[in-house]
Amino acid sequence: MTSEALAHLSNNLLYSAMAVYAVAMYCYAAELAFGTPRRRSAELPDRELVAVGASPAYDVPGSTVATDEDATRQSKASRLGRVAVSLTVLAFALHASSVLTRGLSAGRPPWGNMFEFSTTGALAVTGVFLVLLTRKDVRYLGVFVILPVLLTLGLAVAVLYTESAQLVPALKSVWLLIHVTAAIIASGIFTIGFCQSVCYLVQERRERVPAAERGPSFMDRLPPAAVLDRSAYKMHAFAYPIWTFAVIAGAIWAENAWGRYWGWDPKETWAFITWLVYTCYLHARATAGWKGRRAAYLAGLGYATFLFNYLVVNIWLVGFHSYAGVG
């Protein structure tokens, strides 16, 4: 197949993936909207091992399934949830094929410009989510994960689209490969952590109202705030060393390409700022008076600096890393 044909195929696969993602997202949303509340117990362990598509945590013995009507509603809702997961797997496969064919078309790893960085980054987010699904019941996160994935892909095809092409010489380096791979994986995990932190903030706010006075809400389908907080922490703690490694690999690359491992180029500077803010987050969790809500705000700020680096710095602030290839 010619390079153009491959690039064309890649684009079509991406559009198909987006369509399937969209349907999956509606199924996740429907499950949240129509499902019955999760057990309210604050001790709900977040370690129930649930295989993809297998019965979710609220079906385990001991959960309160009150009436028959509730039970049928519940089983319908969780069937929707299982459909959503299958669709996510399908969308992921299409999405991954799109990224792969794009790489084949350019004859190099598919992260040479912002379009490719976005599609590959979004793939990482879905990938992390699917891996997490095999280990934990995190189906409740579906909407919150697929929505940003879709937005990113929409932005990529509508604004950032760049023809498949070879790289400028500075980008041809194994260290670039390692650096960008690590950065993409870390950002995928940070994204999931960020989603959980946002859910935590909403849930925490909700829980401050006495249970009797709370109206029904899809938030009842989400785990209690304490569990969300802990899951978010785990995600961040897992991503942080990978991000650290990405920054180190980037420094090694810079040293090979330009003779200095650190030059305060805007891109580097913002990667450092992101690192510092997430450091604050980890420190905050160990500091009395900074746990919980304030730490979650820091997690949000960390994610904001990451987005700033990716959107604003790449496009508006010039630097050595001018690989954006936009416009």
Added chain:
Amino acid sequence: MVDQTLTSAPARDQPPEPRPPALKPLELARWAWRQLTSMRTALVLLFLLALAAVPGSLVPQRSIDAARAAQFAAEHPHLAPWYDRFSLFSVYSSPWFAATYLLLFVSLVGCVLPRSRAHLRASLARPPRAPRNLGRLPVHEETTSTRTPDEVLAEARTLLRAKRFRVDVVDGALSAEKGYLRETGNLVFHLALLLLLLSVALGHLLGYKANVLLIEGEAFSNTVTAYDTWTPGALADESSLAPFTVSLDDLKVRYQTSGQQRGAPRDFEASVRYTSSPDAPEKSYVVRVNHPLKVDGVKVFLLGNGYAPVFTVRDRDGRVVSRGAVPFLPRDGNDTSVGVIKVTGTTPQIGFDGFFLPTAVIDRAGPHSIYPGLKLPRALLSVYTGDLGVDSGTPQSVYSLDKKGLTQVLGEDGRKLVVGLAPHTSVTLPTGETITMDGVRRWTSLSIARDPGAGPALGSALLALAGLMMSLFVRRRRVWVRAAAGDDGRTLVEVAGLARTEAEGGEGLTDEVRELAEQIGTMRIGTTS
């Protein structure tokens, strides 16, 4: 909830005492020190450092792009002096930026040293004795055994030892602890950051950076006079420059030939020969982007490239008065380049300035190049005669003419003369001289850098990473076993565990404790979890 008396975590964030400072200076100092080294201060300083790094990414920095910084200053004449006052054009070497990170590192030392001491002590101490009421611990199992209490404890000891717990038995109760490496990792991480800072400082003091422009067929030796620019560290010594020479045989550049990104460079290859010292044998190397030449701890990088057309100027009698390759500086992505030729061997002297275009077009936008490869190379030069001012003693740029003592030569039509040259063509000027473009060579600008801190910096960074992983992923936990003779002749066994890891929530530990209880007991009685 965890019984507070059980968690004797060393120096883990004690809430800072709000006690007002006493009047005695020593106590005041002690109070200030405790404030500075508190977790809360570390948090604030980390945040401040992040904040302090922001302006340098928004305002052009002299250290990154001096030309853009100068342009910004010229465009904002009122703002610029204020920016200068606050070091906004050189944020990362400014006093306030340095103050932020130095304070952070002082706080770090003040935090890490006492923690190291406490950790060392804890590592040498025995695991803490079993609390009286094991039932109050977050993970707890009860079981019975037909063996004697001593046998049960001995078995528990063997099992826990095999899992590399540190074990101690006192008064019919066993205490075990594991995961000291977590704190070790945390300390290694923080100390490695300190090493990293020192390595960076070392590189700044002892290293140097230089640039040199080298035309195909030419050579340079590693001396300060050969450089176009030299930026030494405060303690870098000219005499310590490694005595190597590099000559450039050939620079190949490959471009994207089609599509949206047509003309974008795809490959640079500079074939060089070098000797590491005057009497060392000559070696060859191909310098590419990401593949610098390494000689004696010095790295030579490709930085930029451009064209150096070769011109010969002959006087009225046909004698050669000037010959050589003249580097022109690219001004856009298609290598529209500008440069000057200075001919001093004639009276009056002659100066040329103008464009070199690798693929020339002239349209409404004026003369420019539409592709960076040599498809239709042309030079377009204006001509001046008079005094070039090169003998005046004041240093002059080789890339511009000082037009004070010069008059522009006009053509027959009375308009300003522009000489157009293709390779291997000549033009005779109205003044009688002839200029020939003999061919086109390429030049590359090389960056020469020595950073003795780079190796140690990498080492520290990797050490920090290793420490960080230990600190985040090693689980620290305590297990206690108590065995006592029961009324019915059986031995009652209690096993309890305490996770000392934030956010772990007893995960894994529950299984571990249950497993241990099953291994040493015969019948499970009850669980609290």
